Amino acid sequence: xxxxxxxxxxxxxxxxxxxxxxxxxxxxxxxxxxxxxxxxxxxxxxxxxxxxxxxxxxxxxxxxxxxxxxxxxxxxxxxxxxxxxxxxxxxxxxxxxxxxxxxxxxxxxxxxxx
Amino acid sequence: xxxxxxxxxxxxxxxxxxxxxxxxxxxxxxxxxxxxxxxxxxxxxxxxxxxxxxxxxxxxxxxxxxxxxxxxxxxxxxxxxxxxxxxxxxxxxxxxxxxxxxxxxxxxxxxx
Numbered sequence: 755x756x757x758x759x760x761x762x763x764x765x766x767x768x769x770x771x772x773x774x775x776x777x778x779x780x781x782x783x784x785x786x787x788x789x790x791x792x793x794x795x796x797x798x799x800x801x802x803x804x805x806x807x808x809x810x811x812x813x814x815x816x817x818x819x820x821x822x823x824x825x826x827x828x829x830x831x832x833x834x835x836x837x838x839x840x841x842x843x844x845x846x847x848x849x850x851x852x853x854x855x856x857x858x859x860x861x862x863x864x865x866x867x868x
Numbered sequence: 869x870x871x872x873x874x875x876x877x878x879x880x881x882x883x884x885x886x887x888x889x890x891x892x893x894x895x896x897x898x899x900x901x902x903x904x905x906x907x908x909x910x911x912x913x914x915x916x917x918x919x920x921x922x923x924x925x926x927x928x929x930x931x932x933x934x935x936x937x938x939x940x941x942x943x944x945x946x947x948x949x950x951x952x953x954x955x956x957x958x959x960x961x962x963x964x965x966x967x968x969x970x971x972x973x974x975x976x977x978x979x980x
Binding site for chain 1: 874902904910911912917957961964965967968969971
């Protein structure tokens with residue numbers, strides 16, 4: 755019974771490049787959340803998606819960041835023209851919805867911008 | 869109003885001790901209060917959670933105490949073990965599909 759899967763686990767990008775982070779939710783889960791964790795800090799919400807819809811993107815920076823959760827395939831968090839300040843751990847969580855509060859997290863993608 | 873304040877920032881106890889981590893919130897619309905455990909290099913793992921209609925919840929060695937009038941909740945770890953050494957985060961959300969608002973974390977070290 756696979757949990758939330760994220761890949762890659764580690765990603766190194768040079769300033770100005772693009773980063774693509776992927777998240778496959780737990781089986782039976784149709785709600786996906788992305789959070790960012792800066793070194794020695796707590797987790798900050800970025801975006802909440804259901805299949806083909808962005809429900810809440812109130813935590814997403816206005817520029818360079820985008821997210822999608824297509825009908826088929828994983829959810830993608832895309833960061834264009836990365837800067838050093840984007841270096842962080844990015845976590846995806848999934849939820850069953852249908853009145854369920856529980857969010858289960860993946861192992862994260864650690865992005866390093868050089 | 870969206871903040872969840874967590875203390876202490878770090879905690880050191882001996883094996884068998886009972887570490888207590890506290891969280892406070894302002895938004896009375898919060899309806900769900902989970903605790904997550906995170907080991908270095910891993911994702912947060914859901915440990916235990918409580919809704920405001922109960923004042924206490926136990927799961928194994930972990931207990932949440934909830935004080936609705938004071939808008940505070942805390943995590944107690946009974947008979948703590950070195951394997952409990954991790955960072956613990958409290959969180960809160962308003963509805964089943966709402967985002968989680970996290971506290972800043974408590975780094976717990978349990979010495980043998």
